[in-house]
Amino acid sequence: xxxVTQMEGPVTLSEEAFLTINCTYTxxxxxSLFWYVQYPGEGLQLLLKATKADDKGSxxxxxxxxxxxxxxxHLEKGSVQVSDSAVYFCALGNRDxxxxxGKGTRLHILP
Amino acid sequence: xxxxxxxxxxxxxxxxxSMTLQCTQDMNHNYMxxxxxxxxxxxxxxxxxxxxxxxxxxxVPNGYNVSRSTTEDFPLRLELAAPxxxxxxxxxxxRPDQGHGYTFGSGTxxxxx
Numbered sequence: 715x716x717x718v719t720q721m722e723g724p725v726t727l728s729e730e731a732f733l734t735i736n737c738t739y740t741x742x743x744x745x746s747l748f749w750y751v752q753y754p755g756e757g758l759q760l761l762l763k764a765t766k767a768d769d770k771g772s773x774x775x776x777x778x779x780x781x782x783x784x785x786x787x788h789l790e791k792g793s794v795q796v797s798d799s800a801v802y803f804c805a806l807g808n809r810d811x812x813x814x815x816g817k818g819t820r821l822h823i824l825p
Numbered sequence: 826x827x828x829x830x831x832x833x834x835x836x837x838x839x840x841x842x843s844m845t846l847q848c849t850q851d852m853n854h855n856y857m858x859x860x861x862x863x864x865x866x867x868x869x870x871x872x873x874x875x876x877x878x879x880x881x882x883x884x885v886p887n888g889y890n891v892s893r894s895t896t897e898d899f900p901l902r903l904e905l906a907a908p909x910x911x912x913x914x915x916x917x918x919x920r921p922d923q924g925h926g927y928t929f930g931s932g933t934x935x936x937x938x
Contacts, residue, residue, distance in 0.1 A: 760925075
C-alpha cells in the first residue's frame, strides 16, 4: 500500500541556515505529493504540492521536487527564519482516494 | 470563503459524558474527514465520508460516530467520553478530482477528566 516516511525531528537550526527535511514514499500509480505546515495551536495548511514527476512545488521560499526515480519529495529552504518554526508533514494522494500523511517533523529555528 | 469551520474550539468533558464536534465547509467539497492528533504525534484518521449519506471508518473509529446528511456538514459524536479521547480533533475536506489536497479546520481541543 501507499506510505510516506519522513525524517524524525525535532530539527533545530539557527536563523538563516539551510533547511532540508527528507521525505520518501511508496505508492502505486502516479500520486500527487504535498507538504503541509502546522504552526503552534493551528490546523494544517497546504504549503506546496507537485502533481507529476519532475514538478517543483514552491511557496514562501520553500521548494520540493517530485523525484520518481528516487521516490522522494524533500523539502528545502535556503535561509530559514524564526517564523518558520512549525511541524511539517509530507503527504501523498491519488485522485479519488485519501491522502496519506507522514508522522511530521518539528522544526525549531533559533534567533 | 470561510473554508472549514469547527466548533467548539475548546471543551472539557467529564468521563462518561457525550458531545458532538461540529464541522461545516462551504467549498462544495464532496470528501470530508475527521482526524485526531495526540500531543507530539501525527494525524490518525477516525472517520471519513465521500459524499452525503456515505461514511466509512478510518484507523481509530472506536468510541466515535459520524453522520453526513448534507454536503456541508460532518459532525463527530463522542458517546461515552474516556480519558483516552483527550486530543485535538481536526476536520478536513477535499475534492480529490481537483488534486488540491485537503483544507483543514482550526481544530477542537478536547480534554476528558
